[in-house]
Amino acid sequence: MSYILNIETATKNCSVALAKDGVTISCNEIAEEGYSHAERLHVFIEDVLKEAEITYKDLTAIAVSQGPGSYTGLRIGVSAAKGLCFALDIPLIAVDTLQTLASQATISDGLIVPMIDARRMEVYSAVFNSNLESQRKVQAEIITENSFDEIEGPVYFVGDCSEKCKTVMVKENFIFLEDVKYPSAKEMSFLSFEKHKKNDTVDVAYFEPYYLKDFMITTSKK
Numbered sequence: 001m002s003y004i005l006n007i008e009t010a011t012k013n014c015s016v017a018l019a020k021d022g023v024t025i026s027c028n029e030i031a032e033e034g035y036s037h038a039e040r041l042h043v044f045i046e047d048v049l050k051e052a053e054i055t056y057k058d059l060t061a062i063a064v065s066q067g068p069g070s071y072t073g074l075r076i077g078v079s080a081a082k083g084l085c086f087a088l089d090i091p092l093i094a095v096d097t098l099q100t101l102a103s104q105a106t107i108s109d110g111l112i113v114p115m116i117d118a119r120r121m122e123v124y125s126a127v128f129n130s131n132l133e134s135q136r137k138v139q140a141e142i143i144t145e146n147s148f149d150e151i152e153g154p155v156y157f158v159g160d161c162s163e164k165c166k167t168v169m170v171k172e173n174f175i176f177l178e179d180v181k182y183p184s185a186k187e188m189s190f191l192s193f194e195k196h197k198k199n200d201t202v203d204v205a206y207f208e209p210y211y212l213k214d215f216m217i218t219t220s221k222k
Helices: 037-052 071-088 097-102 185-197
Strands: 003-008 013-020 023-031 061-065 092-095 111-117 122-129 134-142 155-159 174-176
Touching: 003 037, 003 071, 003 185, 013 037, 013 185, 023 037, 023 185, 037 071, 061 071, 061 185, 071 092, 092 097, 092 185, 097 111, 097 122, 097 155, 097 185
Parallel strands: 003 061, 061 092, 111 155, 155 174
Antiparallel strands: 003 013, 013 023, 111 122, 122 134
16 A cells, blocks of 8 residues: 655646545645745645545655746745655655646547646647657747647647637647646646556655756846
8 A cells, every 4th residue: 555645836736635556535736826835735735644544654655746837836846845755764756747737638539738838928848649658758839820730630738828829729630628727736646656666766865846948037127
């Protein structure tokens, strides 16, 4: 029996899920504009453990969203996960944020393109088949009317970019699943358990989130 605590903070959604043998048994999350991850994350962790009636010592591993996504959000999630792993002496598992997002789309044919907003017309995206197998690596790209033209057959887009993307990407085979906006820790449960079974872990001391782009600090105009 394994209990894995899954932490997802790469986007506006601050999400924590507890999984037992790959099945989510408790989840607490909220998506809001204010990015209150720092205030809510540890409260959510306490809540899911209490709901499942277990303690920190019962945890087998911690899984964290590795990115891409919000620089600040990723730092908060990874820092919390590292601290717990170090204190409890348990392994750390890194889960692809876009694969987690893609897993919310259940399809029988075609491809899934998860996209995370990177401001203006830029997105972080990847391509997966119906079995969540990677068909194209993660990349940052500017969306145009020609984006994904090379793909034939149904293409299902998920993420928080639907509103801005569907105005320029109008091919008949493009399908926007607008109900799926953010990656959720409850969708990490199966993915992290599969990695756990393979002993696919990362170094607690040296692991860094996958930012994809350098963090930029801008000077105030005031």
